[in-house]
Amino acid sequence: MLTIGFIGAGNMAQAMMRGWSSVGEELSQLVYSPRSAQKVAAELEGVEAVASPADLVAKADMLVLATPVEALESVAAEIKPLLANKPGLIIASVLGGVPLNKLHAALGQQALIVRTLPNVNVAVGGGYTALAFGSAFDDETRGAIAGLFLTLGRAEELPEAQFGAVSALAGSGPAFVAGFVDALAQAGVANGLASQTALNLAKQTILGTVEHLNTLQMTPTQLADSVMTPGGSTAAGWDAMQAGNFNELILQTIQATMQKNAAAE
Numbered sequence: 001m002l003t004i005g006f007i008g009a010g011n012m013a014q015a016m017m018r019g020w021s022s023v024g025e026e027l028s029q030l031v032y033s034p035r036s037a038q039k040v041a042a043e044l045e046g047v048e049a050v051a052s053p054a055d056l057v058a059k060a061d062m063l064v065l066a067t068p069v070e071a072l073e074s075v076a077a078e079i080k081p082l083l084a085n086k087p088g089l090i091i092a093s094v095l096g097g098v099p100l101n102k103l104h105a106a107l108g109q110q111a112l113i114v115r116t117l118p119n120v121n122v123a124v125g126g127g128y129t130a131l132a133f134g135s136a137f138d139d140e141t142r143g144a145i146a147g148l149f150l151t152l153g154r155a156e157e158l159p160e161a162q163f164g165a166v167s168a169l170a171g172s173g174p175a176f177v178a179g180f181v182d183a184l185a186q187a188g189v190a191n192g193l194a195s196q197t198a199l200n201l202a203k204q205t206i207l208g209t210v211e212h213l214n215t216l217q218m219t220p221t222q223l224a225d226s227v228m229t230p231g232g233s234t235a236a237g238w239d240a241m242q243a244g245n246f247n248e249l250i251l252q253t254i255q256a257t258m259q260k261n262a263a264a265e
């Protein structure tokens, strides 16, 4: 039985707990947060609230730091003195934009720290998590941690230098994709569809398109070309999308996200 202890009980922690809750009985999950741990634990199957970070350090095999970035200093002040008595404790940080060297400076050079960058889709097993390991890990432990995150969707080791772009695309990406779903649905409503019908069509179209790309191993351009009958209606819509600088807008979206991430590093 592996015990995972969350410091922070917000959106990201809840998504991870939900994802791991459905993995099976070999995982036990604990959560601490100053205000909401009891309420969150009551809503998630198999998750138990504890009264302090010290309880988590005592009971967990892996701590997940899932607080706002600003809380790192106070959390580290509380748990760092306890780590000497728990040398095998793994610390997985999900703090956006906080590199391994900052985490080690806060928690000690000997600490077993893995920087992770998950997205909220881990809640339903469809997540993406980038991983960067501190130097103290052996291969077996690295493999076991990667395996744990693979149960939440796709997971892979990436150089930290890529985390800014990965965070914008995959970490923040679910928000942007949800925004696109909403924009499609609103366009449907503006043209006479009932709102629930429009939302169903938008979601099914995105779901089916990704499935199509994956199953038939097509590039996005190949798939788009297969929809665009020459001189037909899709091509007219595509031209409008390009005239509105769709790609430029997405580039600006990713760059604004990356700039904000970089400010935290």
Ligand SMILES: NC(=O)C1=CN([C@@H]2O[C@H](COP(=O)(O)OP(=O)(O)OC[C@H]3O[C@@H](n4cnc5c(N)ncnc54)[C@H](O)[C@@H]3O)[C@@H](O)[C@H]2O)C=CC1
Residues within 6 Å of the ligand: 007, 008, 009, 010, 011, 012, 013, 032, 033, 034, 035, 036, 066, 067, 068, 069, 071, 074, 075, 094, 095, 096, 097, 117, 118, 119, 120, 171, 172
């Ligand atoms: N929401 C997302 O999609 C993603 C978030 N992240 C990172 O995850 C972290 C948490 O983000 P969210 O869950 O979105 O924020 P949130 O605001 O939903 O949750 C933050 C949680 O931390 C708790 N907290 C605050 N100060 C604390 C302290 N001193 N000790 C213990 N708990 C404390 C809060 O009570 C709350 O439960 C951030 O560092 C963010 O960069 C990373 C990837 C994706």
Ligand SMILES: O=C(O)[C@@H]1CCC=N1
Residues within 6 Å of the ligand: 096, 167, 171, 172
């Ligand atoms: O918005 C944020 O700052 C965090 C990082 C990636 C997704 N959410």
